[in-house]
Amino acid sequence: MQTTNHRATLAKRRADVAGMFDHLASRYDLINDVASLGLDRSWRRMVLEAVDPQPGQVVLDLAAGTGTSSVPFVDAGAQVVSVDMSLGMLAEGRKRNPGLSFVAGDALALPFADDAFDAATISFGLRNVQDTEGALTELLRVVKPGGRLVICEFSAPTWAPWRHVYTTYLPIVVPGVAKLVSPNPAAYDYLVESIVSWPDQEALAQLMLDTGWSAVEHRTLVGGIVALHRGRRQR
Ligand SMILES: C[S@@+](CC[C@H](N)C(=O)[O-])C[C@H]1O[C@@H](n2cnc3c(N)ncnc32)[C@H](O)[C@@H]1O
Numbered sequence: 483m484q485t486t487n488h489r490a491t492l493a494k495r496r497a498d499v500a501g502m503f504d505h506l507a508s509r510y511d512l513i514n515d516v517a518s519l520g521l522d523r524s525w526r527r528m529v530l531e532a533v534d535p536q537p538g539q540v541v542l543d544l545a546a547g548t549g550t551s552s553v554p555f556v557d558a559g560a561q562v563v564s565v566d567m568s569l570g571m572l573a574e575g576r577k578r579n580p581g582l583s584f585v586a587g588d589a590l591a592l593p594f595a596d597d598a599f600d601a602a603t604i605s606f607g608l609r610n611v612q613d614t615e616g617a618l619t620e621l622l623r624v625v626k627p628g629g630r631l632v633i634c635e636f637s638a639p640t641w642a643p644w645r646h647v648y649t650t651y652l653p654i655v656v657p658g659v660a661k662l663v664s665p666n667p668a669a670y671d672y673l674v675e676s677i678v679s680w681p682d683q684e685a686l687a688q689l690m691l692d693t694g695w696s697a698v699e700h701r702t703l704v705g706g707i708v709a710l711h712r713g714r715r716q717r
Contacts, residue, residue: 485665485667486665486668487668488501488505488669489666489669489671489672490502490610490672491672492675492676492679494610494611494676495612496567496588496590499567499610500567500568500569500570502669502672503547503566503570503571503669504568504569504570504571506666506669507548507568507570507571507573507574508574508665509663510547510574513660513663514550516659517656517659522550525605525703525710526550526551526553526554526605528634528703528710529551529554529603529605529632530554530558532632532710532712533555533601533630533632535558535559536600537560539560539561539600539601540560540563540599540600541560541562541600541601541602542562542565542594542598542602542603542621543562543603543604544603544604544617545565545566545589545604545608545611546564546565546575546582547566547568548571548578548579549564549578549579549582549584550579551603551606551634552564552582553579553582555603556581561583562582562583563583563585564583564585565584565587565589565592566587567586567587567588567589569586572586589604589608589616589617589620590611590612590613590616590620591620592620592621592624594624595624596624597625597626598624598626599624599625599626599629600625600626600629601625601629601630601631601632602621602625602629602630602631602632603631603632604621604631604634605634605635606634606635606636608633608635609635609636609677609680610676614681614689615692615693618631618689618693618694618695619693622693622694622695625715626715627715627716627717628714628717629714629715630712630713630714630715631690631695631711631714631715632710632711632712633690633709633710633711633712635680635708635709636707636709637683637707638682638683639705639706639707640683640702640705640706641705641706644705644706645706648707649678652674653674653678656670656673657674683700683702683706683709686700687699687711690713691713694715695714695715696713696715697712697713697714698713699711699712699713
């Protein structure tokens with residue numbers, strides 16, 4: 483396996499983030515499955531349940547990558563538009579999931595009219611966007627009044643001893659595994675840094691409220707390693 487060394491920094495420059503994902507697209511889904519011990523599949527089911535799309539509704543899956551986060555929506559009979567700014571992830575997605583509607587686009591300037599979607603979701607994407615509040619505001623613009631937003635993202639373990647173990651071992655285990663299996667291991671150094679510096683459950687909920695989302699609630703998964711946040715655009 484040939485390896486490269488493309489990574490973003492915490493400045494999250496769009497060109498760096500897109501380039502990093504371009505260079506790990508070919509193994510992205512495999513590594514996710516292995517690193518999460520297959521748990522990512524159950525997280526994706528929970529995202530679908532939290533969005534709860536009704537027949538005929540149109541859902542935006544932002545930062546959809548190769549489309550793995552979009553597939554459960556199609557399987558449930560919803561119409562889904564899968565948006566990402568990494569051309570490499572989109573190309574891999576078109577190969578793997580030729581039935582999905584992929585659109586190249588930036589979370590901070592979505593190529594859609596106001597009120598275009600019944601609901602929106604973003605899985606493991608928001609943490610990589612340069613301006614979190616800008617993306618939340620842009621999502622609010624494209625979701626219809628009354629529509630839902632569901633965010634699935636890494637978060638912070640809520641039980642202090644577990645948080646200690648997690649934050650101690652994360653920087654050791656993740657880069658170690660990435661060196662063995664990823665075509666772009668440097669990306670996993672960024673992954674660790676971006677997880678550790680990401681707002682915890684309460685702080686992300688507050689950002690959603692600050693940007694105009696209402697009825698904000700969240701639940702933690704795997705003791706807080708992952709969190710699901712849900713909000714609604716007021717009618
Ligand atoms: C970790 S992947 C998640 C892919 C997919 N949602 C999943 O759950 O497997 C993060 C994705 O976010 C995309 N991304 C990061 N910043 C973005 C932005 N500003 N606009 C659109 N996509 C973005 C990256 O290109 C990458 O494909």
